[in-house]
Amino acid sequence: MSPAYDVIVVGARCAGASTAMLLARQGRRVLLLDRAAIGSDTMSTLYIRPGGVALLARWGVLDAVVSSGCPPLDTIEYDVGEVRLASATPRTPGADAAYAPRRGVLDRLLVQAAAEAGAEVMDRTSVRELLRSGDRVTGVRVDGGDLTARLVVGADGMRSAVAEMVGAPTVVSDPLASCVYFTSWSGLRTGFGFHERPGSWIARIPTHDGLTIVSTYFPQQEFAQIRRDPLAAHLGAIRRHAPELYDQVADIVPTDRIHGTGDQRNFYRQAAGPGWVLVGDAGHHLDTITASGITNAFLQADLLAAELVGTDLDDHETTDAATARFGSQRDRATSSTYRSTLDLARLSLSPGRIDLLRTVATSPGATQRYFSMVLGILDAAEFFDDPELLDLL
Ligand SMILES: Cc1cc2nc3c(=O)[nH]c(=O)nc-3n(C[C@H](O)[C@H](O)[C@H](O)COP(=O)(O)OP(=O)(O)OC[C@H]3O[C@@H](n4cnc5c(N)ncnc54)[C@H](O)[C@@H]3O)c2cc1C
CATH class of the missing domain: 3.30.9.100 (D-Amino Acid Oxidase; Chain A, domain 2)
Structure with missing residues (x-):
């Protein structure tokens, strides 16, 4: 029997709803489900980095976020006591500002966009077990019965039940900071x-x-x-x-x-295996101090969808190769933010960093580039190689 769905996405917030939207736009038959009610809030300080805002713009969802009355965050200030930096929010193509929409609003808008793209949405529905054929995941068991799919996406957060049920190994782990x-x-x-x-x-x-x-x-x-x-x-x-x-x-x-x-874990789990893949916090979580989780979730949804374009999900080898490639892309795209987040989360403001900031504060250009680096728009190597900064130093 043919599976009922191409893809079942477990978890309907920033990672799951975006993934469902993008895959439904590829013409896939997608089921998006969550044990919570759509539009409910979740614990978060809401900040979406400019890179995440640019993805919302590319997906056509940013206008709805702006229309919801969410103010643009177009300036940024940083005070370390003896040094203060202030600048316009660095721009990136597609984003002139950052935003911090209520999660109930953001997640609902993403679910709406997924539904408009053709995804079926089921909330207040908990995944209890995974269905398998041999070592391959073939669907999910919910209270109402069994639902089959060619691919199951675990977008069910840091304590992911999908990750636990497939036994996804933790491949990188750092202490709570x-x-x-x-x-x-x-x-x-x-x-x-x-x-x-x-x-x-x-x-x-x-x-x-x-x-x-x-x-x-x-x-x-x-x-x-x-x-x-x-x-x-x-x-x-x-x-x-x-x-x-x-x-x-x-x-x-x-x-x-x-x-x-106090439970902000720092880890990467193996991203994918036979018939399953993890996106968002389910596969990679980091301290929230750099407010990166939502942007990371969007980035991962985008990377996974790009890897799956044109993939025949009935061809297991090709599907598993695509989801494995997504895992490598995820690691490459997020590793520098992971390292800088761990650094910051140790909360050890060193004299060396204060000296750097003192120098940066003397130049509006260097200040802009510093914030670009902090917000993940500019690579650290590019920031430190900048001739103006080298002159200032
Ligand atoms: C205190 C705090 C502050 C934060 N501040 C920021 C910030 O300012 N900026 C930022 O970018 N990030 C922030 N984050 C992180 C951000 O909230 C997460 O990275 C983001 O929510 C991850 O999205 P997700 O879709 O992967 O998972 P989640 O948002 O955790 O969503 C997972 C969904 O899966 C559902 N689910 C779980 N298990 C099941 C199941 N068995 N069956 C069905 N559904 C299930 C849940 O109901 C939930 O709706 C913060 C986090 C915390 C804790």
Whole structure:
């Protein structure tokens, strides 16, 4: 019997919904399912890097994000105490700004785009088991019955059940580095930016409805202590390291409770095997301090879809070769952000970095290029090889 679907995608957020949309646009018969309700929120500080915004633009979804009332984040500030950098958000083809849409909004827009492309969508549906024929995954078991497919995509997040059920090996793993708490306030007079000190990172991220999310990062070793009273730790860090921001929040009540986690794993899992492939956090997770997860998810969806163009999914050898190539591309495309994220998440602001930033701050061009590097638009080697920077140094 022919499988019911070409592709079943498990998980309907930034990785899964984008993958389903792109594969449905290739004319594949796609089922996108999630155990949560479409449009529900999930824990995130929402920031999409310019590279992710450029993909939304290319996919035709950015206009809907903008129309949802999400403000453009077109400036960026970085304060390390004695040095302050400020610039326009570096541009990349297709993106003039970054955005931080509510996840309920972003994920719903992506699911809508997948449905418009022809994907079938089933929410409030949990995948309990995988179906197999020999060592090949051939579908999923949900409460309502069995659903068969030529390819099963696990886009089900860091604790991926699909990865666990296929036994995807972890191929790279690094220790937990930071922990994070965040809440939001209304009406702050502040744009997008960060405050860094040794042992502390604070980000301000404007989102829908005039709200600004403020996140505070602490070393992982402090998690057990901080979780006893996270709001006090959060406000204490803001008071010590971002006093101008503290002046604005000290006398007003946050619009949300405090959220946070100490479980920000750093790993790569094997990306693919017979009849299965992992995208987004399911296959690769990293500390959230550089706000890269959503952009990484988009990038992976795009890479997987490109590898599958024209692939005959009934031809197992060709399909598995395509998904394996996707795995190599994923590793190449994400490894430098992974390394720089681990570096930053150790929260050890070194004197050498302060010196570099002091030099960078003397030149608007170098500042722009520094932010381009931080946001993954410019390669680190290109940043450091720049003749103007070499002159300044
Ligand atoms: C505190 C925090 C702050 C963050 N801030 C940012 C940020 O500012 N910018 C950024 O880029 N990233 C940020 N991230 C990371 C970002 O949220 C993730 O990288 C991103 O959500 C990954 O998307 P995904 O689609 O791979 O997985 P997820 O968003 O985790 O979605 C997985 C989906 O799979 C579904 N699912 C799971 N198991 C099953 C099952 N068995 N059956 C059916 N469905 C299932 C879940 O219901 C869920 O909807 C943050 C994360 C945290 C925790």
